Amino acid sequence: MKILVADLEGVFVPEIWISVAKKTGIDELKLTTRDISDYDILMTKRLAILKENNLKIEDIKDVIASLEPFEGALDILNWIRKETQIILLSDTFEEFAKPLMKKLNYPTLFCHTLTIDKQNNITDYNLRIDNQKHRAVKALKKLNYHVIAFGDSYNDIKMIQEASQGFFFKPPDSVIAGFPKIPVTRDYFELKTMIKTLLDK
Amino acid sequence: MKILVADLEGVFVPEIWISVAKKTGIDELKLTTRDISDYDILMTKRLAILKENNLKIEDIKDVIASLEPFEGALDILNWIRKETQIILLSDTFEEFAKPLMKKLNYPTLFCHTLTIDKQNNITDYNLRIDNQKHRAVKALKKLNYHVIAFGDSYNDIKMIQEASQGFFFKPPDSVIAGFPKIPVTRDYFELKTMIKTLLDK
Numbered sequence: 387m388k389i390l391v392a393d394l395e396g397v398f399v400p401e402i403w404i405s406v407a408k409k410t411g412i413d414e415l416k417l418t419t420r421d422i423s424d425y426d427i428l429m430t431k432r433l434a435i436l437k438e439n440n441l442k443i444e445d446i447k448d449v450i451a452s453l454e455p456f457e458g459a460l461d462i463l464n465w466i467r468k469e470t471q472i473i474l475l476s477d478t479f480e481e482f483a484k485p486l487m488k489k490l491n492y493p494t495l496f497c498h499t500l501t502i503d504k505q506n507n508i509t510d511y512n513l514r515i516d517n518q519k520h521r522a523v524k525a526l527k528k529l530n531y532h533v534i535a536f537g538d539s540y541n542d543i544k545m546i547q548e549a550s551q552g553f554f555f556k557p558p559d560s561v562i563a564g565f566p567k568i569p570v571t572r573d574y575f576e577l578k579t580m581i582k583t584l585l586d587k
Numbered sequence: 588m589k590i591l592v593a594d595l596e597g598v599f600v601p602e603i604w605i606s607v608a609k610k611t612g613i614d615e616l617k618l619t620t621r622d623i624s625d626y627d628i629l630m631t632k633r634l635a636i637l638k639e640n641n642l643k644i645e646d647i648k649d650v651i652a653s654l655e656p657f658e659g660a661l662d663i664l665n666w667i668r669k670e671t672q673i674i675l676l677s678d679t680f681e682e683f684a685k686p687l688m689k690k691l692n693y694p695t696l697f698c699h700t701l702t703i704d705k706q707n708n709i710t711d712y713n714l715r716i717d718n719q720k721h722r723a724v725k726a727l728k729k730l731n732y733h734v735i736a737f738g739d740s741y742n743d744i745k746m747i748q749e750a751s752q753g754f755f756f757k758p759p760d761s762v763i764a765g766f767p768k769i770p771v772t773r774d775y776f777e778l779k780t781m782i783k784t785l786l787d788k
Binding site for chain 1: 588665668669672673674681685689692693694695696697699700715716719722723726727729730731732
């Protein structure tokens, strides 16, 4: 039996931190795992920037509530869920993801949590587990699933490599250059074609 | 982080085989894991009965397409999916489940598959893996989830016992009697209250 796992940001919805950067005008918040591959360094930097600028959880939630999934994202996700099962594996946080999950018709999402203090400051982040994407694929394979994985960024590489079959969706050129053997899809039409092919095999 | 796992038949939708029995008038098909706790014995018997009565996969699919989720099932499932994550763990088959999943707004489902021959006879069943419910809970715990499990029947016991917290939903008296230490909920109101309590803890 087959199951899909996929990244969320950059695949179905915009990068949350980039959106926050645009709305707040803080350019440093535009950095993502596409730019800094070490997630802990990236997150520590993000939290420090939020503190410097006195940005609270509610400010970030306001931005996220104004985001929309990419055009066609809901359609392809609905199609996938009719055809097979999918679990979204994201290094985002439960507190951020909720308004976006509603707009995507509540697919199953495995992610992380934030620590919020009484003044609504984001004081820390809690990775549910290290390498969660990679580990989730291993766990699903152990449950005798043939796992098909796709994502766009550095933090998806181990997930894609561990999967029974894996490919990129809309990766930046730097990611393609670093992993030239991983197949690439560039829009939802190509994504659907790829998934159809892999499910039919 | 918390995640829910739950049985499907008897919890959100009617028992499929009982529905088939009623529609076809074949009383022997009414047996479920509530009556015969060994799933292999039960399934072998069911397939033999289908063959004797010349019932094809399309006949069973017709019955399933006429089933509706229990009153309130979609509401509570939608509520759960807004609050947290849920994965349905069912010993049903992909081929049977699809029309029901549509009516439940496509929650994630882990189940099994059937072997269908060219004459549309169901010739065999393929358990994706033995003890899949129990193993799924173990896998989710290994991914550092606090797993809350509920179901109604014998094939849910190991899942409930392995979970971080577990309880019954609408179990028959025989199941309650066999496992008196497992808490019991009897309708969706009690289910919602129980889930709220366990998520808030």
